[in-house]
Amino acid sequence: MLMVMDEPKPNHWVFFSVAQNSPDFTLTIVFFILPHSEVKMGLKQTIKSLDAFPRAEEHLLQKTQTGALVSVIGLVIMATLFFHELRYYLATYTVHQMSVDLKRGETLPIHINMTFPSLPCDVLSVDAIDMSGKHEVDLDTNIWKLRLNSNGHIIGTEYLSDLVEKEHADHKHDHDKEKDHPHIHGFDQAAEALVKKVKQAIAEGEGCRVYGVLDVQRVAGNFHISVHGLNIFVAQLIFDGSKHVNVSHMIHDLSFGPKYPGIHNPLDGTVRILHDTSGTFKYYIKIVPTEYRYISKDVLPTNQFSVTEYFSPMTNSERAWPAVYFLYDLSPITVTIKEERRSFLHFITRLCAVLGGTFAVTGMLDRWMFRFLEALTKPKRRKETECGSLSGDGCCFGGN
Template identity: 35%
Template sequence: MHSSGGMSRVFSRVRNLDAYPKINEDFYSRTLSGGVITLASSIAMLFLVFSELAMYLQTVTETKLVVDTSRGEKLKINFDISFPAVSCTLLSLDAIDISGEQHLDIVYLLKAFSSYLIHIILTTIYALQKHAVIKKRIDSNGNLIQVRMDKIGTIKLGKPIQKHGGEIAHNETYCGSCYGAELSADDCCNSCDEVREAYRRRGWGLMNPDLIDQCKREGFVQRIKAEEGEGCNLHGSLEVNKVAGNFHFVKSFHLANMHVSHDVKSFEDDSYNISHKINKLSFGDHYPGIINPLDGVHWSQSIPNGMYQYFLKVVPTVYTPLKGAVIRSNQFSVTEHYKGPEGRQRSLPGVFFFYDLSGIKVNFTETHTSFLHFLTNICAIVGGIFTVAGIVDSFIYHGHKALKKKRDIGKLVLHYDSS
């Protein structure tokens, strides 16, 4: 009995704390205006609740600028550029940065084989390499030119000539001459490209390839003539140091970071058309919302032997999604400049991309409204509309009641116009 009485006193005290006293239904007074206000407030409440739910489910991207303190990273350059008036043999991609690192003629010639499967396999193999750059022969309309596989790199005339002179003896290893461009006595040049590379290292121009045994056997000059009127597409990616530098599409040799000679003069009647279309150019991986200002840009050259320059300002960017790995990429802005030939002085023909790194990094972070914040807003919506609707209903109810009282005691007189 004592325990039961104690619980009753506890329940009585809790009951006294009720902030929502109940009114007997006999004292309720339901009105038409109250019903209209309830219906309108319910519709408004549902609309605001669903709007808040949509905002809660929506992902918001926050932007923050910080100083870029990263060091020793690499910069990935992705591109897809077509040159409708330059053959693949006379076009190469070189990359140089201010640290002195050079990547010369970093392309692979990819023919359109009769077997599409072989084409896909080679593309995949090249894509796994550090500099996955692929060169394709195209016609003036951008269509890939079909070339039979068994015609690639076949010997044209006779047997190879050894470095010391004479043809290869039985079981003798071939070692071709570099024609004075050897850096040591043990250097061998077994193909026309290796001879040209040796000349490139020396900074010399290969002006008469018909005198080079390797180029003569491989039909280098014939290949250039056969590709006359063709174009070339280069696509892939480069991985360079994350410092200022440039990459360019020309056929040239280098000496102390300066272009000193050009080997296209003998093969294109001293003219070089650098018309080009940039199908794609980006720095780093793709992330949501990225805009690459040079994608789809097309430029047609009216004067031969000009130099087209793009000056790029690369801004490091980090994108942090709600789910998945962090994406480290880059944005860039660009200005363009064309330098044509001036009198007898000609600019080195080609397309140059000069890039510099910004010291500011942009951080994009996907955020989501917290559930507690969403719940607080829902309570605010329900409570606010309920309170405002109660105030409006009370004002209408008491106003109508006051008018009715005045009318009953005769103090409310309505005037009607007899006319």
């Protein structure tokens, strides 16, 4: 049977339902014609039923002073946690990676800043030698010396031009040289003036501050600061023996490259003072090549190091002169330090967790306080109600 429908009215929705009856295939089609307003109302009710946060009417809500206090405290806590999480998100953190060092043919910068409170600048020299013991005639060196008075204040400055670059065997001041070459280094007026000047400086408590940069080959070696630059006879006249050379020192800065955020140089701030004795300090340094990668993708090649210290006191049979040695070796492993920042999704997740947790806890606290105060005040209100109903008999005022 075929049924023809008229065109639906304006602002009406047409719905139809199809049913099939087996086995004779009876087809039934039912049409529903509903106004638009009823359809929209049904959709709104369906959407409202999905609301997980229903609201009560304003006249059904009860506001209390304790609730206001808890709300203010909760807002303060949430604001504090928000700024804490924001700061945590904006802050960078570092990731360390290790790999084999493949650098070759580069120089190693050594930054020095030391003070020798008991040795004048005229007797101090910086000696540098690598593991092969070859001459470093092309060593690019910028070393300065500052004269200090007994109080540690600066007197004057001069460029350290007496950097000693020699074979390891030449670093020993043996008494045999005195016997073999008694007349080679004759004392002239300049030598006598130097001896007199240094003795006066020692008597006045003059010290020296040595600072600058040594650019050495990127191989194992050592550098040391001592009186080895002096003529052996001049040194003997000044100090009257090696046991009177006081190599007390303070290391303000010792590094092997530029500094990066968070670096720790273990020798910075080291103070070694000798009293009535002398000897040789040796610092065994293990250098680790390091590459610091900033969040801006800039790369800073540098080095970090660990150190072991050893002190050898002078003996009567000791021929070598006291000194401060820095013996360094390079690690075959390089460390890459990368700055990274947490993702925005990580920030949103943590923020929702802390703020939602604070909101839930303050809500629980508000309910508990309300119930507690209600339990305390309920007996009192009940008594007042009873007294009000019986006030005519005077029961609340002590009447008969």
